[in-house]
Amino acid sequence: SYELTQPPSVSVSPGQSARITCSGDALPRQFTSWYQQKPGQAPVLVMHKDSERPSGIPERFSGSTSGTTVTLTISGVQAEDEADYYCQSADSSGSWVFGGGTKLTVL
Amino acid sequence: EVQLVPSGAEVKKPGATVKISCKVSGSTFTDYYMHWVLQAPGKGLEWMGLVDPEDGETLCAETFQGRVSITADTSTDTAYMELSSLRSEDTAVYYCAMGTRHAADYWGQGTLVTVSS
Numbered sequence: 001s002y003e004l005t006q007p008p009s010v011s012v013s014p015g016q017s018a019r020i021t022c023s024g025d026a027l028p029r030q031f032t033s034w035y036q037q038k039p040g041q042a043p044v045l046v047m048h049k050d051s052e053r054p055s056g057i058p059e060r061f062s063g064s065t066s067g068t069t070v071t072l073t074i075s076g077v078q079a080e081d082e083a084d085y086y087c088q089s090a091d092s093s094g095s096w097v098f099g100g101g102t103k104l105t106v107l
Numbered sequence: 108e109v110q111l112v113p114s115g116a117e118v119k120k121p122g123a124t125v126k127i128s129c130k131v132s133g134s135t136f137t138d139y140y141m142h143w144v145l146q147a148p149g150k151g152l153e154w155m156g157l158v159d160p161e162d163g164e165t166l167c168a169e170t171f172q173g174r175v176s177i178t179a180d181t182s183t184d185t186a187y188m189e190l191s192s193l194r195s196e197d198t199a200v201y202y203c204a205m206g207t208r209h210a211a212d213y214w215g216q217g218t219l220v221t222v223s224s
Contacts, residue, residue, distance in 0.1 A: 001169065033210035035152070042202055042217055043144075043152065048210035086152050094208060095168055096142070096154035 002026060002091040004099035011105040018074040020102045022087030025068055032070040032089045034063065036081075037101075043086065047072055074104075082106045109133040111203050111215035118221045119193050126189040127218045129203030134213075136184040137161040139205045143177060143188045146217075147199040155201075157208075158186060193222045 004024040012018040022032060032050050035043035045054050050070060051063035060075045070089075074081055087099040114128040129141065143155040156167035160179035167175055176189040186203055201218045204211035 031209040035211075037152075042214040043204075043211075044214070045206075045210055045212055048212075054212065084151075088152075088154075088210070090209070094166055096157075098144075098152040098154060101151040 002097050004087055004089060004097050006085075006087060006099035006102045008100070009103045009105065011107055012077050013107045014079060015076055018077050018081070018104055020072045020074075020085050020087075020104065022070045022072075022089075022099050023068055024089060024097070024099075026091060027065065027068050027070055027089055030089045030091075032063070032065070032087055034072045035086045035088065036083045037086065038083045046085075077104075077106055079106050109205070109213045111205060111213055113201075113203060113215040113218040116219040116221070118223065120224055121194055121222055123193050123222075124189060124191040125193060125220050126187055127201055127220065129186045129188075129215050131184045131186070131205065134205070136179070136181055139212075140208060141177075141179060141186040142204045142206065142211050143175075143186075144202045144204055144211075145197075145199040146202070147196070150199075155188065160186070190220075193220075195222050198222045 034047040036046045037043040047063040062073045064071050084101045086101045110132045112130045137160045140157045142157045145153050156177045158165045158177045158179045179186045203215045206212040
């Protein structure tokens with residue numbers, strides 16, 4: 001079955017940039033979305049169509065793609081950005097797949 | 108304001124069937140797909156499937172085919188997810204999430220389903 005691979009954890013100091021990657025063979029052919037999930041809360045969409053930011057999401061969140069890897073970048077990380085982040089895309093049938101999630105720690 | 112209101116927590120025995128709901132308000136129900144996503148305790152997100160409320164078209168993850176039924180009632184703007192042959196590994200929070208074929212813009216707060224003998 002199709003898989004998306006994320007690093008389990010990323011740590012950054014406040015004000016630095018955090019880059020969270022998501023790798024998958026079909027990513028060049030399918031849109032990727034990113035979700036932020038804080039403990040005890042439902043996920044929140046922070047990026048869709050690879051690099052489009054939904055309304056209400058701070059400009060410090062950005063998305064980019066390169067081949068089979070998609071990257072969520074958070075510039076000028078703030079303490080409130082500490083959360084789990086999940087990438088999501090689809091296989092050739094349109095079935096969604098989530099990455100395993102990345103825990104972002106703000107030191 | 109778009110709201111997705113899930114049904115309450117459920118406790119089921121192994122082998123049983125659970126049916127949970129998600130009522131939508133503040134949006135045109137048929138304008139979006141409804142996805143169902145589960146999260147087992149301490150684990151990541153797992154997609155179960157989707158329904159297009161406009162025509163009832165469904166698509167389900169291979170993992171759940173044969174066990175899951177996803178439906179939408181346009182008379183009450185409510186989506187349903189029914190999971191059968193429950194086992195302990197199905198213990199999870201089940202989220203409804205509304206959006207496009209590519210992304211889920213709006214999420215409910217989730218329904219906890221506990222499977223225990």
